[in-house]
Amino acid sequence: MTTFAIGVDLGGTNLRIAAVDSTGKTLEKITTSTEVARGRDQVIDEMCAAIQKIVVKQSGAGELAGIGIGVPGIIEMQTGMLHESPNLPGWHNYPVRDEIERRLQTAVVLENDANAAALGEKWLGAAARVDDMCMFTLGTGVGGGVVMQGKIWHGMTGMAGELGHINVEPEGHPCNCGSRGCLEQYASATAVKRMAQEAILSGQASQMARVFKEDVEFNSKMIFDLAMQGDASARAIFERVGKALGTVIADMVNIFNFPMYVVGGGVASAWDAFAPSMLATIGRNSFVYRNTAPYENAPAGTAGGTSITRALLGSDAGLIGAARLPMIAGKANAPEAELKRA
Amino acid sequence: MTTFAIGVDLGGTNLRIAAVDSTGKTLEKITTSTEVARGRDQVIDEMCAAIQKIVVKQSGAGELAGIGIGVPGIIEMQTGMLHESPNLPGWHNYPVRDEIERRLQTAVVLENDANAAALGEKWLGAAARVDDMCMFTLGTGVGGGVVMQGKIWHGMTGMAGELGHINVEPEGHPCNCGSRGCLEQYASATAVKRMAQEAILSGQASQMARVFKEDVEFNSKMIFDLAMQGDASARAIFERVGKALGTVIADMVNIFNFPMYVVGGGVASAWDAFAPSMLATIGRNSFVYRNTAPYENAPAGTAGGTSITRALLGSDAGLIGAARLPMIAGKANAPEAELKRA
Numbered sequence: 001m002t003t004f005a006i007g008v009d010l011g012g013t014n015l016r017i018a019a020v021d022s023t024g025k026t027l028e029k030i031t032t033s034t035e036v037a038r039g040r041d042q043v044i045d046e047m048c049a050a051i052q053k054i055v056v057k058q059s060g061a062g063e064l065a066g067i068g069i070g071v072p073g074i075i076e077m078q079t080g081m082l083h084e085s086p087n088l089p090g091w092h093n094y095p096v097r098d099e100i101e102r103r104l105q106t107a108v109v110l111e112n113d114a115n116a117a118a119l120g121e122k123w124l125g126a127a128a129r130v131d132d133m134c135m136f137t138l139g140t141g142v143g144g145g146v147v148m149q150g151k152i153w154h155g156m157t158g159m160a161g162e163l164g165h166i167n168v169e170p171e172g173h174p175c176n177c178g179s180r181g182c183l184e185q186y187a188s189a190t191a192v193k194r195m196a197q198e199a200i201l202s203g204q205a206s207q208m209a210r211v212f213k214e215d216v217e218f219n220s221k222m223i224f225d226l227a228m229q230g231d232a233s234a235r236a237i238f239e240r241v242g243k244a245l246g247t248v249i250a251d252m253v254n255i256f257n258f259p260m261y262v263v264g265g266g267v268a269s270a271w272d273a274f275a276p277s278m279l280a281t282i283g284r285n286s287f288v289y290r291n292t293a294p295y296e297n298a299p300a301g302t303a304g305g306t307s308i309t310r311a312l313l314g315s316d317a318g319l320i321g322a323a324r325l326p327m328i329a330g331k332a333n334a335p336e337a338e339l340k341r342a
Numbered sequence: 343m344t345t346f347a348i349g350v351d352l353g354g355t356n357l358r359i360a361a362v363d364s365t366g367k368t369l370e371k372i373t374t375s376t377e378v379a380r381g382r383d384q385v386i387d388e389m390c391a392a393i394q395k396i397v398v399k400q401s402g403a404g405e406l407a408g409i410g411i412g413v414p415g416i417i418e419m420q421t422g423m424l425h426e427s428p429n430l431p432g433w434h435n436y437p438v439r440d441e442i443e444r445r446l447q448t449a450v451v452l453e454n455d456a457n458a459a460a461l462g463e464k465w466l467g468a469a470a471r472v473d474d475m476c477m478f479t480l481g482t483g484v485g486g487g488v489v490m491q492g493k494i495w496h497g498m499t500g501m502a503g504e505l506g507h508i509n510v511e512p513e514g515h516p517c518n519c520g521s522r523g524c525l526e527q528y529a530s531a532t533a534v535k536r537m538a539q540e541a542i543l544s545g546q547a548s549q550m551a552r553v554f555k556e557d558v559e560f561n562s563k564m565i566f567d568l569a570m571q572g573d574a575s576a577r578a579i580f581e582r583v584g585k586a587l588g589t590v591i592a593d594m595v596n597i598f599n600f601p602m603y604v605v606g607g608g609v610a611s612a613w614d615a616f617a618p619s620m621l622a623t624i625g626r627n628s629f630v631y632r633n634t635a636p637y638e639n640a641p642a643g644t645a646g647g648t649s650i651t652r653a654l655l656g657s658d659a660g661l662i663g664a665a666r667l668p669m670i671a672g673k674a675n676a677p678e679a680e681l682k683r684a
Contacts, residue, residue: 010658108384155599159630162596167589169512179627247509254504257497283415285509288501
């Protein structure tokens, strides 16, 4: 008999839940009406009720392996609490994992949402054929996840994989993290919009200015459309996205020599606009990239054996990865090392 | 009965050999008169003769576990050949490992010299109490080694850990690797000398100009001495070293969340001149550094649980690490993953 697990994507706005079996088949997937803004207790009540309903419905699919929850914030792996999460105020120092375990009487694993997305792409997505990879999630911010030998690398306190805060411009744009010139300031949807506004203010981006005036919901998708129509100012913005991302991926190739680096999240839809400058930068900056020998059955987009590729699971990566968490719990990389040190 | 191993440091100029037992005790250590410049065959002849002499002499110390050789270059882990090594011309595509194994009839492990130094510091040096660390070796170039769960991380083709080629200045000084603005261009002994020459040429470093004129052997040690005497131009150079190194260490902390980052190599002697700007940069750039909780018995120099510290083994780190290689052979991280993929 197979087992199945529940994956939860506790996003900044909505709550999504899926039941996935151990072969990777999604049995059920729902987006609840729960608005995360309505507060912690209501979210937990509704989440637990929805999970219980799905578990009962899917009980024919085998034994429940547990529940994995992807959360936008930093998790204290040992206590199962949130360290900080701007999108989930009121959750700090609350025993999230223990409370849900108590209510549902089953194992719960919390994970940073970008780590969960990396694990999802590694399990069923772009990186299914490799053991070692890292993923960049280009959304409102830039999240990262490092998977080594099939497991998320957590580091000493669960804060590893903060790839959005790698420095790309020594004295660049200030970042919420306290530094300047982080990748997040050049490759997130927020950064794309900011760079567009800067271009409009400079008076040298008339087409963007027109679109901005016509549509109050001005977003990075519109800037991408302009870029694909050939607008020079919009193209320049995505070239900057690609250069920043390429600089960081080149660093990662030099550090890890992994076979695969995956780019996902909403901004990854603009791949055609930023990939050329990204790949050119990686090629210039990383001699490891230029020198790595191809491996068997290398996928399309592979250059020299190191594959830089788009994510395949779209917005489901985090949900799928969350469901994977309880299936491989207890086998994580860093907590073992931590226990040894303790 | 204990075992012992032979460590070899095949440097750019000389050949050093040590016998080290499994408890970490150095039984014997020699610097041979072999000049590496005299060519591959003579080096291998003399190395093998010297090793055999030591093995016979130390045979009372137990069984020989094998021979580890640290080499300045990139090793193809599977074939035991050198991929490229500017300091060892003529060694490329020569079956170094197999040839020495054939002659000495014992297991030989080749390793990049910076990786061997990291392993040495992890075994008996600054990082003996942690499982996860990385080390920067600031010498003629900047080498790096990443140790995870006690083993060197090699990556897909053995090229991981090229920390000297992480980008710190998007359009900075050209690097031999083909990129621009690599760490190596700001934190190696070569870079310190270049920056001093730039300062002298600018006409704004009169004290350095005088020292340079007086001594044809003008080197980074002299610039360090000037910095410690308060010379502003010399201090500015080491501040730049510290800023570049701090930028990269901050990136590493955000990526790995390791408990320890070790700085070694000749330029690390100038610690007092570059550490203040290095630590200030790490503090500004890495929120993971600022937020990591202290762990038990954290050593001096620890800030927030993440320790940035000087290497302890000096120029012996690579030799000690090389001797460690055969003791832990077959337990390396990446080759296992590679076999799985093959």
